[in-house]
Structure formats: C-alpha cells, structure tokens
Amino acid sequence: MANALVLVINSGSSSLKFAVIDSKTGDALLSGLGECFGLPEARMSWKYQGEKTEVEITGDNHHKASVERLVELVNELGFTDDIVAVGHRVVHGGEKFTKSVLIDDDVVKGIESIQDLAPLHNPAHIIGIRAAMEAFPSLPHVAVFDTAFHQTMPAKAYTGAISSKLYKDYGIRRYGFHGTSHYYVSREAARILNKPVEESNFITVHLGNGASVCAVKEGKSVDTSMGFTPLAGLMMGTRCGDLDPSIIEFLLKKGWSQEKIFDELNKNSGFLGVSGLTSDARGILEAMEQGHEGATLAFEVFTYRVAKYIASYMVAVGAPLDAIVFTGGIGENALLIRREVLKNLKVFGYEEDVSGDEAARFGEAGIITKEGSPVAMVVPTNEELIIAQDAISLI
Template identity: 70%
Template sequence: MANAYVLVINSGSSSLKFAVIDSQSGDAVLSGLGECFGMSNPTMNWKYAGTKYDVSITGGGDHHKLAIKRLVEIINEYGLAEQVTAVGHRIVHGGEKFTKTIRINEEILAEIIKLSDLAPLHNPAGAKGIEAAIEAFPTLPQFAVFDTAFHQTMPSKAFTCTISNELYKEHGIRRYGFHGTSHYFVSREAAKVIDKPIEESSFISVHLGNGASVCAIKDGQSVDTSMGFTPLAGLMMGTRCGDIDPGIIEFLMKKGWTQEQIFSELNKNSGFLGVSGLTSDARGILEAMEEGHKGATLAFQVFTYRVAKYIASYMVTLDSLDAIIFTGGIGENALPIRREILKYLKIFGYKENEAANADARFGARGIITEDGTPVAMVIPTNEEFVIAQQSAALL
C-alpha cells in the first residue's frame, strides 16, 4: 500500500516553505523554501533523496503562484503526485473562532482573511498560499492548522487583558498565543519519554528560536502562554522586544516618532539585535560573547534571565510539573543558553547533567538534568508533522 503524503505549506509575506510529509512516520520526503518574493531575485531551493537543488523563480506576476507552479512540477517529476492526499496550511491566527484544524472552503478562507486585522503580516500571506494551492491542486482537500488553536483552552484569567472589557468585546483584544503546533507536538513527545498519558501530564514548554514563547501545559492542554494579542509579547526574541512598558510607546510618540517607526523598532530592531547592537542570530551572539563583546554578553544575560523568570512564574499555573521542555532552534542547539537557564532555576532543584546536555543537540533528544533532580529535557519540534497528521486525520 502506498504511503499517504500530505503537502504542508507555510506561506509568508515574502516566502513559501513547503514539505511533503509522510503522515504516519513524520518523515519529510521533500522539503524546500521559496524566498525573496516581491524582489528582483526570488529563488527556490529544495531537498529530495539527500540532494539539494536551487533555482531562480522566473517570470512576472505573483511569486507565490509561480513558486507553487514550480512545486507542482517538482512533485510530478519525482512521481509523488498520486501519493499526495491533502494539502495542510499553517495559518498563524485563528482568533477565537478556530479551535482546531479545519477543512478549507470558501467560507473558511473568507474568515481567515477577515482575521487579518489580528495578524496583518501573516494571515494575508497564508490566504495567498491557500488560493495558489487550490488553483494548483484543485482536486486535493485543503486544511488549515492554526498556531493559536492549541491555546484556546486557556482560562479567562490567563487570556484576559487588563484593559476595558469593551475593547475585548468589540475588537477581540486578549491573549491568543502562538507556536501552538510546536508546544502541542513536544508535549506529546515528552509524555512518551516519561511514559505517562498526555492527559495526566504537565509541562512547561520553552520554544526558543528567532521567535520565542513559553507555554504552561496542564493535563495536555495549554493553560497559559507568553505571547499575547500578537507575537510581539513575552520573551525577548531575535528582533522583537517582548514585554516592555507600554508607556514607552507614548514617550516615543511625544518625541516625534511615528506609529510605523515605533513598531518597526519593536518588531525589527529590538531583542538580540537591539540589545547587542550586533546580530539577531543566537549563534552570532554566543560567538561574540566568547570574544568578549559586551553587547552580546548583555543580550545573553537578558535573554536567559527573562526565560528563567517566565518558567518560574508558570509553575504557579500547575498542580505538578513533570518536566521543562526545551525546543526550537535555540532551545534544541544552544548549550550555553540552556545551561544558564538551568542555573537560574537551581532554587527549584534543577541540576544540569553536563554530558547529557551536550549530547542533546543537533536533532538529538534527551533528559538533560541529573537523576533524582527535577526533569528538563530537549525535544526537537516538528510542526510540519503536526500539520500533516491533523490534516490526514480529517480525510
């Protein structure tokens, strides 16, 4: 019997990430990225059977459509067309309406576009990817998997913003949270590691990458998370500021800054980049810190301190804690960052196992604390697998 593959599409404003995933094993049969859309030199690269390919996207018009047209050719070229049974789309914002994966029709697509007010940089791009995929694969069922869906189990005490309730009722201003597919996946995998049903397991999931968030998971459900109404809230990130005093916005406006300048600063010139004055990349921060760069050292200190504070604060949301889970590009690979965070948590009994921590990198998973002490572990995330699984489950 042929394997059932799902084409997973993650459409950004200037990029298109894609993968053909085996919905049973989670293996990526084909994966790639189209980028620099809207610019003069859009490109597309992919990996198949261990070989990497790289081409320019030629022709005028919509680069998302051109990329998906090329993707169709690639799928046909490798003989995968008959095995692809569905298309799953990562959609950033589902608001309060979408609490689970759903099959896309005209009404659902219109709702996704309508939610663009809540995610103006992401949902329009996701909708564009859906439209292009429907045109390219008209006979395949298409599904939307929402970053926000996993967090819709948060209680009102966790998602309520401390502003006028009228603003919530009129504009939907509340905490939504993001990275839901990642937190969902790693918590299920962590439950397997400790050999406990997910419905009886509680974790603090720490997704650290260019975007970063913490999630408290009780009995398998999200009960709190650090990102808020937008992905700008919570932890310091690659270029995003995370939590700041909102009075800073008023202060800068009085200094003559425009709305566009302020939010460009908070989204694109803050975080690792802003504090270090050097780079948004954690690898560059760690390298520069070793060379004595003061800005990089400060960025490292601020980041690890704030992550540890969030982890500690989320312990109050749980009756018990089975493990802290590190995931995401930084969480899976940046040994000094995990080590520093665990040092901050020593008051709770966490003690690093140096050898295990060093081993749990570059795709390897494992418990990184000493036996007999509270458990922290590394679980590589696989959001594409979640999208493929949940899409296939609805066929």
C-alpha cells in the same frame, strides 16, 4: 492509505516554505523554501535525498510562480499520486477557529475577516492558500492554526486588564502562538516519560527566532507567553517581547511614526537590538566568547527572561511539574543558553547533567538534568508532522 503523504505549506509575506511529509513516520521527503518575493533576487530552493537545488523565481506574482514550480517539482519527483492533502499553517485563528478545519470559501473568508489580528501573517497565508488551491484543485486543503492549542486557556489567563469593551468589540485578549510546537513536544515528552499526556504537566519552552513558553496542565495549554500578537512575551531574535506600552506613547511624542515604532519593536529589537550585532543566537554566542559586551548582555537578558517565565508558569500549572521541555532551533541546539537557564533555576533544585545536556542536541532528545533533580529535557519539535496528521484526520 498506503502512502499518506501531505504537502505542508507555510506562506509568508515574502516567502513560502513547503515540505512533503509522510504522515505515518514524520519524515520530510522533500523540503524547500521560496524567498525574497517581490525582489529581483527571488528564488526557490529545495532539498531532496540530501541534495540541494536552487532556481530563480520570475514573473509578477512570486507566490503563484513558486506554487506552480512546486507542482512541477512534485510531479518530477513522482509524489503526485501519493499526496492526499495539502496542509496550510495559519498563524492566527482568533476565536473563530479553535481547531484545524477543511478549507472552503467560507473558511478563506473567515481567515480574511480576522487578518487585522495578524496583519503580517494572515494576508500572506491567504495568498498561499489561494495559489495552492488553484494549483491542486482535486486535493482537500486543511488549515492548521498556531492559536488553536491555546484555546483551552482559562479566562484568567487570556483576559487583559483592560476594559471588557475592548475585548467584546475588537477581540483584544491573549491568544498565544507556536501552538503546534507546544502540542507536539508535550505529547512526545509524555511518551518519553512513559506517562499519559492527560496526566502530565509540563512547561514547554520553544526557543528560536520567535520564542514562547507554555504551561501545559494535564495535556492542555493553560497559559502562554505570546499575547494578542507574536510580539509579546520573551525577548526574541528581532522582537522585543514584553514592553511598557507607555514607551510607544513616549516615542510618538518624540516624533516617531507608528510604522517606525512597530518596525523597531518587531525588526530591530531582541538579540539584534540589545547586541547591536546580530539576531542569530549562534552569532551571539560566538561574539560573546570573543568578549563582545553587547552580545554578552543580550545572552544574559534572554536567559534571565526565559528563566523568569518558566518560574512564573509553575504557578500557572498549579500542580507537580513532570518536566521543563526545551525545543526550537535554540532550545534544541544552544547548549550554553540551556545551561544558563538551568543555572537561573537552581533555586528550584534544577541541576544540569553535563553529559546528558551535551548529548541532547542536533536532533537528539534527552533528559538534561541529574538524577534526583527536577526534570528538564530536550524534545526536537516537528510542527510539519502535526499539520500533516491533522490534515489526514480531517479527510
């Protein structure tokens, strides 16, 4: 394949992200986003050769209209003949899908059958998959699951301390997410350290609007912070992370509806809830510098919890650690957050290399701890590349 390009699609409930990826170099030749679906301001924007374009999306079905505009776009830009597959990100594969698969009718039905595990995500993925299969009928379509990398977790890590009947009847267990990101950065970290990944041990820390930590032992996920859904684990942009489940019962007794409670935990918590200001880490850091108490508290809660998870996952790895690996929008760019996490880990000997930490931002990888200190590093993630490579390998 001289030009092995893959169209990568991530369909959300009210959005559709897309990119044309060169599966050999990892370069995104085209990237874009359809957003505000279902609203009058629905629109689609894309970036090509450094220039950004935006158009309105009209009609009754904004997902379908966006995919149809995407077809026109790849034709206009001359990509059509070089795209060999369409790769779809799917958040939840449950126990049914333990690796990437070529999509057929049975796979679509399988994803639909487990949509209760991810009611905010999987139904939207199905909409995007159906629209893309109709728009690109001659191309193979591949589903890549966020949960797949974590299928190597041992039972002691994924089993909840609840009745086994709940697991057998409803599949209630820890699944974990951000799998493509944790997979990619663990491989890149091993390459940077010039060590075979199957002999490497990492704690990978994906920090963005969604955030999770993963213990990677000998190249395999052995534990991760997100759980049955992406709500568990770390504090995030608008999600609460770990929470005493009795709080739900308490709020129900106070007259809150189930919908209101889960809206609160998913959309009004995290950075936004604690700060009372914003869900964006950049806004938190700016407000903190101006003395905003809520922003300062949100910063402290977040960095403390990240450090606690990292410390606990040293137990999960159960072997000498090669590195802590930061990634994601916050993990790659928020210097003050990384610095504070390392301060909280000082008891384990971690010492920041200030110049190295300052250099490892804005797309640059690098080691951010002093020589003689245990290693912490930054590796920019590339989930789209993993989706593209999986698609290529399956066809």
